[in-house]
Amino acid sequence: MRVGVLTGGGDCPGLNAVIRAIVRKGVAEYGFEFLGFREGWRGPLEGVTMPLGIPQVRGILPRGGTILGSSRTNPMKVEGGVEKIRANLASLDVDALVAIGGEDTLGVATKLDTAGVPVVGVPKTIDNDLSGTDYTFGFDTAVNIAMEAIDRLHTTAESHHRALVVEVMGRHAGWIALHAGLAGGANIILIPEEPFDLDQVIGWIESRFQSHFAPIVVVAEGAAPADGQLVTQDAPRDAFGHVRLSGIGEWLARQIEERTGKEARTTVLGHIQRGGTPSAFDRVLATRFGLAAIDAVAEKDFGKMVALQGTDIVRVPLAEGTGTLKTVPPSRYAEVRTFFG
Numbered sequence: 001m002r003v004g005v006l007t008g009g010g011d012c013p014g015l016n017a018v019i020r021a022i023v024r025k026g027v028a029e030y031g032f033e034f035l036g037f038r039e040g041w042r043g044p045l046e047g048v049t050m051p052l053g054i055p056q057v058r059g060i061l062p063r064g065g066t067i068l069g070s071s072r073t074n075p076m077k078v079e080g081g082v083e084k085i086r087a088n089l090a091s092l093d094v095d096a097l098v099a100i101g102g103e104d105t106l107g108v109a110t111k112l113d114t115a116g117v118p119v120v121g122v123p124k125t126i127d128n129d130l131s132g133t134d135y136t137f138g139f140d141t142a143v144n145i146a147m148e149a150i151d152r153l154h155t156t157a158e159s160h161h162r163a164l165v166v167e168v169m170g171r172h173a174g175w176i177a178l179h180a181g182l183a184g185g186a187n188i189i190l191i192p193e194e195p196f197d198l199d200q201v202i203g204w205i206e207s208r209f210q211s212h213f214a215p216i217v218v219v220a221e222g223a224a225p226a227d228g229q230l231v232t233q234d235a236p237r238d239a240f241g242h243v244r245l246s247g248i249g250e251w252l253a254r255q256i257e258e259r260t261g262k263e264a265r266t267t268v269l270g271h272i273q274r275g276g277t278p279s280a281f282d283r284v285l286a287t288r289f290g291l292a293a294i295d296a297v298a299e300k301d302f303g304k305m306v307a308l309q310g311t312d313i314v315r316v317p318l319a320e321g322t323g324t325l326k327t328v329p330p331s332r333y334a335e336v337r338t339f340f341g
Helices: 015-030 042-046 081-091 103-114 139-160 175-183 198-210 248-260 270-274 280-298 318-322 330-337
Strands: 002-007 033-037 049-051 096-101 119-123 163-168 188-190 216-220 264-268 304-309 312-317
Touching: 002 015, 002 042, 015 033, 015 096, 015 280, 033 042, 042 081, 081 103, 096 103, 096 280, 103 119, 103 318, 119 280, 119 318, 139 163, 139 175, 139 216, 139 270, 139 280, 163 175, 163 248, 175 188, 175 216, 175 330, 188 198, 198 248, 216 248, 248 264, 280 304, 280 312, 304 318, 312 318
Parallel strands: 002 033, 002 096, 096 119, 119 304, 163 216, 163 264, 188 216
Antiparallel strands: 033 049, 304 312
């Protein structure tokens, strides 16, 4: 059997660990051949490939990013996209496809499965917002990077007695903000799931200043005031219809300065959160996902996504992994509100 592998969407720590596990087990236990598709769905759509075997996966376990490259190409927006992918797979003698990605990448995989293309999905997103799996690899690394930044910002906030706003990733789900803020001892955490009352936020900040400590505010990029709207960049939408979010941190810092008279500064972590070497947790989870994915291919159990449920790696229908976003429940947000102010 010849198996194609692709990585789509934003890069993420742990992608190379998945690729390595797929190839190592696929070659050693099943005698499969592999073909790497370059730059996400652009690879099978345009027939852009690279060799993928044991030599190509040596030494890549600790590397961030993806040796296959990635993109936000959406074949469903291309006329005859499904037929082009099917024709390219046939011409390259590819019998099955492993798609590693998040909501958008696996959404395309779901549609291809419906069209009869043999595909297995591996969930990937630092936002941890895919349903069907308890955790996605990349999330732990992103949280640890954000937590370390918050730890470092505490000292400069106290030294200058100013408010510091830390903007982290999280378009629709605030998992990174929630975990990093709680682990880093933030005084306020704002997430997309809970529109915030600006007056209440200012009250918490003033209370913190009155206790002679400087506040740290962690805000997800998709958070918005209850009487306002998302702050976005003036940029075109991507192929999946997403606007580019950024600016809520700066907006909030201006509001803090105007309403408290205290200095406020913003740190936007941006792509730093998903760059660099993956954590031990993410390396292990990504490896387990890769091993399980190639088992599914060998058993011809297509149309499935591997997932973590408890401590077990299981398979769920692709549609279950992409049907709804996994957002922060009110009970989890209520836990961290104990530390606000």
